[in-house]
Amino acid sequence: MSNFNIINEExxxxxxxFWNEANVDKNSKGYGLILDKTCKGAEHVASIASVGFGLSAIIIGIERNWITYEEGYERTKGTLATFLHNVDHVGGFFYHFLNMKTAKKNGAFHDCPSIIDTTLFLNGAITSAEYFSGEIRELFEQIYQRVNWDMYYDKERNYYYMGYHQETGGFGQWDMYAEQMTQYILGIGSPTYPVPVKIYGGFERRLATYGDYEFYNAPGGALFVHQFSHAWFNFKHYQDKDGVNWFDNSVKASLASRQFSIDSKNRYKTYHENSWGLTACEGPNGYIVPGTPPYWEEVDMQLDGTVAPCGAAGSIVFTPKESIEAMNYYYENHPKLWGKYGFQDAYNLDVEPEWYADGVIGIDKGITLLMIENFQTGLIWDLYMKNDYVKSAIDKLGWKKE
Incomplete structure (x- = not known):
């Protein structure tokens, strides 16, 4: 299979x-909700982050003639109506996980309203508003304008809380660089409950070095932190007031992640130059978050030889040659890694017997799909960057186009 075809097939x-694993019962409170993952034991759990990726996936499906415009419009409108009227929220922030049918907080998880997952959902909703306009834009506006970003803002320490309980308030902190970059865009750009521009200066930028690469790394070093915001916001031509270009940073982080797998191939059979991109994924013993050093000490304990194809595939805009080579390697050498929804979530050759995931995770399929589309056409980037709230935040932040 040629490079071009493996990309399109994936x-x-x-x-x-995203199209098949959604609630399509129009009489259901949870119409439009999308599964968190197809792995066993998660059959009734929806993820709002998965829905965010799924809303943008619908647009890609229309543009590639996989579904009709009418089908996509109807599904999108119904999904946003579900979030406006039925989904549990506090101050406009939704819970990570929902019951697929009822749209209520899923009882199987100790959960709280999530700022990062709400952000990922809103990112998808923004692309829907820009693509469809009309009624869909109106639904997005109502959902976005009720989000109380100030509720999640720790004014004394100038950063976002990581979680929130109604009884005790905010807890945790987004105090270092990670996947939260579009939280600043949406919070600063809010027309109703904005946070001050200075919040963008509240998180620590800690330069990390691995091999020949110097970059800002997150404490855990997982590659998704360098990808998720970039699925929607095109950082490629923007430099912040400190001179940081976050796109260039993700290029270096992706190359460092690949180099770590190359350097570790004598330690783990799964790791090498075409099997790389350590990121959050399913593992032989459950969900894991491996990453590239330097990182927290406990991350090293999660290195077990597991590799997720979305690690390399989700970096295709940063490392096109290396990502495509990895995708071809996975397809040509690991037939057990290929399934109904393309690449299964992960695999591991360092356990007995060799392990292959039995399903996929929505956010991993999402980062793969959106980054492939941005690599090929820039469609999702173009829609997101057209949004007036996004443009307003860029202006307030004083980011310069290079």
């Missing part, structure tokens, strides 16, 4: 996950 099958 994109189509990733789209199929």
């Amino acid at each position: 994109a189509k099958r990733s789209f199929d996950f």
Whole structure:
């Protein structure tokens, strides 16, 4: 299979996950909700982050003629109506996980309203508003304008809380660089409950070095932190007031992640130059968050030889040659890694017997699909960057176009 075809085949099958694994019962309170993952034991759990990726996936499906405009419009409108009227929220922030049918907080998880997952959902909703306009834009406006960003703002320490309980208030902190970059865009750009521009200066920028690469790394070093915001916001031509270009930073982080796998191939059979991109994923013993050093000491304990294809595939805009080579390697050498929805979530050759995931995770399929689309056409980037709230935040932050 040629490079071009493996990319398109993975994109189509990733789209199929979002289209097929949704609640399509129009009489259900949870219409439009999308599964968190297809792995066993998660059959009734929806993820709002998965829905965020799924809303953008619908647009890709229309543009690639996988579904009709009418089908996409109807699904999108119904999904946003579900979030406006039925989904549990506090101050406009939704819970990570929902019951697929009722849209209520899923009882199987100790959960709280999530700022990062709400942000990922809103990112998808923004692309829907820009693509469809009309009624869909109106639904997005109502959902976005009720989000009380100030509720999640720790004024004394100038950063976002990581979680929130109604009884005790905010807890935890987004105090270092990670996947939260579009939280600043949406919070600063809010027309109703904005946070001050200075919040963007509240998190620590800690330069890390691995091999020949110097970059800002997150404490855990997982590659998704360098990808998720970039699925929607095109950082490529923007430099912040401190001179940081976050796109360039993700290029270095992706190359460092690949180099770590190369350097570790004598330690783990799964790791090498075409099997790389350590990121959060399913592992042989459950969900893990491995990463590239330097990182917290406990991350090293999660290194077990597991690799997720979305690590390399989700970096295709940063490392096109290396990402495509990895995708071809996975397809050509690991047939057990290929399934109904394209690449299964992860695999591990360092356990007995060799392990392959039995399903996929929505956010992993999402980062793969959106980054492939941005690599090929820039569609999702173009829609997101057109949004007036996004443009307002860029202006307030004083970011300069290079």
